[in-house]
Amino acid sequence: MTNAFVINGGKPLKGEITPQGAKNEALQVISAVLLTEEKVTISNIPDIKDVNKLIELLGDMGVIVERINEHTYTFEAKDINQDFFLSEAFKAKGGGLRGSIMIVGPLLARFGKASIPKPGGDKIGRRRLDTHFLGFEKLGAQFNYNPENGFFNVDASNLQGTYILLDEASVTGTANVVMAAVLAKGTTTIYNAACEPYLQQLCKMLSRMGARISGIGSNLLTIEGVEKLGGTEHRLLPDMIEIGSFIGLAAMTGSEITIKDVQYKELGMIPDVFKRLGIKLELRGDDIFIPAQDHYEIETFIDGSIMTIADAPWPGFTPDLLSIVLVVAIQAKGSVLIHQKMFESRLFFVDKLLDMGAQIILCDPHRATVIGLDNQVKLRGISMTSPDIRAGVSLLIAALSAQGQSTIYNIEQIERGYQHIDTRLKALGADITRI
Ligand SMILES: CC(=O)N[C@H]1[C@@H](OP(=O)(O)OP(=O)(O)OC[C@H]2O[C@@H](n3ccc(=O)[nH]c3=O)[C@H](O)[C@@H]2O)O[C@H](CO)[C@@H](O)[C@@H]1O
Numbered sequence: 001m002t003n004a005f006v007i008n009g010g011k012p013l014k015g016e017i018t019p020q021g022a023k024n025e026a027l028q029v030i031s032a033v034l035l036t037e038e039k040v041t042i043s044n045i046p047d048i049k050d051v052n053k054l055i056e057l058l059g060d061m062g063v064i065v066e067r068i069n070e071h072t073y074t075f076e077a078k079d080i081n082q083d084f085f086l087s088e089a090f091k092a093k094g095g096g097l098r099g100s101i102m103i104v105g106p107l108l109a110r111f112g113k114a115s116i117p118k119p120g121g122d123k124i125g126r127r128r129l130d131t132h133f134l135g136f137e138k139l140g141a142q143f144n145y146n147p148e149n150g151f152f153n154v155d156a157s158n159l160q161g162t163y164i165l166l167d168e169a170s171v172t173g174t175a176n177v178v179m180a181a182v183l184a185k186g187t188t189t190i191y192n193a194a195c196e197p198y199l200q201q202l203c204k205m206l207s208r209m210g211a212r213i214s215g216i217g218s219n220l221l222t223i224e225g226v227e228k229l230g231g232t233e234h235r236l237l238p239d240m241i242e243i244g245s246f247i248g249l250a251a252m253t254g255s256e257i258t259i260k261d262v263q264y265k266e267l268g269m270i271p272d273v274f275k276r277l278g279i280k281l282e283l284r285g286d287d288i289f290i291p292a293q294d295h296y297e298i299e300t301f302i303d304g305s306i307m308t309i310a311d312a313p314w315p316g317f318t319p320d321l322l323s324i325v326l327v328v329a330i331q332a333k334g335s336v337l338i339h340q341k342m343f344e345s346r347l348f349f350v351d352k353l354l355d356m357g358a359q360i361i362l363c364d365p366h367r368a369t370v371i372g373l374d375n376q377v378k379l380r381g382i383s384m385t386s387p388d389i390r391a392g393v394s395l396l397i398a399a400l401s402a403q404g405q406s407t408i409y410n411i412e413q414i415e416r417g418y419q420h421i422d423t424r425l426k427a428l429g430a431d432i433t434r435i
Pocket residue numbers: 024027098099126127128168169170171172173194313318319320341342343
């Protein structure tokens with residue numbers, strides 16, 4: 001079995017596409033089912049590698065998992081097999097994805113201890129976990145890292161609510177500390193909390209389960225611990241990173257695409273950032289319509305200086321869409337500075353774009369200047385390997401816009417986050433073959 005896409009580019013696409021449920025929300029709310037012995041039903045779950053791995057991991061632990069239909073599952077975490085955490089299987093699977101770190105908070109809260117092998121995820125720079133463990137320690141847990149087996153361990157007979165100033169607004173770190181605090185004794189205040197829609201959704205689901213959380217959507221969460229949580233039903237939001245990726249795809253390939261049911265009010269500044277690149281988009285009902293565009297022109301700042309697009313914790317612009325913005329800028333008129341502040345190694349994929357004919361200067365590991373080609377020159381197809389999930393999709397978008405054939409290897413990286421992407425893009429007219 002090989003794992004590559006062969007793409008014949010240069011053809012405009014047309015049609016409607018529905019975004020999958022949000023990957024990063026799925027990883028949080030599926031971990032949260034461990035907080036109760038009652039049944040939790042979650043719908044709109046994307047059929048992607050990372051999420052399926054987490055569901056499998058919960059099943060291995062003893063959670064009763066039932067697949068009701070393609071995108072709806074029920075979970076019942078009645079009995080958890082504590083021996084599983086000592087097994088080789090846990091070591092192999094637990095470290096296989098970044099999201100598995102979020103089983104630690106719920107396990108600690110419910111059973112007083114948890115272990116996790118150093119988690120996986122993209123190689124996009126150092127990805128520390130201090131925020132998670134410093135938060136657990138504040139709640140009264142003992143933490144140790146065993147360098148021999150690579151396990152992080154936390155232990156607590158009683159978690160006690162307290163004031164926690166997170167050392168950074170970590171997305172998964174906030175989720176983990178929130179999930180530990182909901183069953184702690186007394187009141188926990190979390191300041192410098194991340195507040196991405198993923199976290200808002202998690203907090204809303206926990207509230208429906210009986211948790212007492214205020215400040216949802218802000219960076220100051222107050223949690224009054226409760227004794228027990230119960231079952232609930234929860235539906236995932238559409239994946240905002242997929243929505244941004246499809247906006248970029250439409251613009252870069254000059255395609256008319258309608259993105260269905262986007263829950264526009266949850267997208268924050270994402271549509272505006274693409275609009276500042278000159279891309280036209282219209283809200284029709286709750287769909288985003290992107291007309292076919294031969295030209296789009298990047299705005300300058302009001303003083304005439306070159307636009308910078310940078311990432312920031314929510315409600316700032318998500319780092320997960322910067323690679324896509326960078327690629328789309330290649331065919332814009334004008335220039336833009338892309339500043340990836342959070343991750344250190346997420347811009348190196350520009351090498352491949354240079355080989356395709358893009359005009360980009362990699363200023364340093366965090367910054368790249370894109371000088372738009374204004375569709376005067378097309379990119380050319382090449383063979384390349386996808387280094388991470390978002391660079392992978394960006395390269396796919398570049399390949400679909402390029403003249404000639406491209407091959408993208410290591411597409412597991414793409415498929416860990418984008419559901420049946422080849423089939424869905426083929427339905428829009430893309431020429432993609434899986435080899
Ligand atoms: C499974 C999951 O949900 N993954 C997402 C989650 O990862 P994850 O939760 O692992 O990322 P974190 O929010 O912890 O941090 C991401 C990076 O940004 C840095 N950082 C973070 C906050 C801050 O205020 N300043 C700062 O510099 C961190 O040091 C780290 O290098 O959030 C990231 C940041 O949105 C996204 O890219 C990932 O897709």
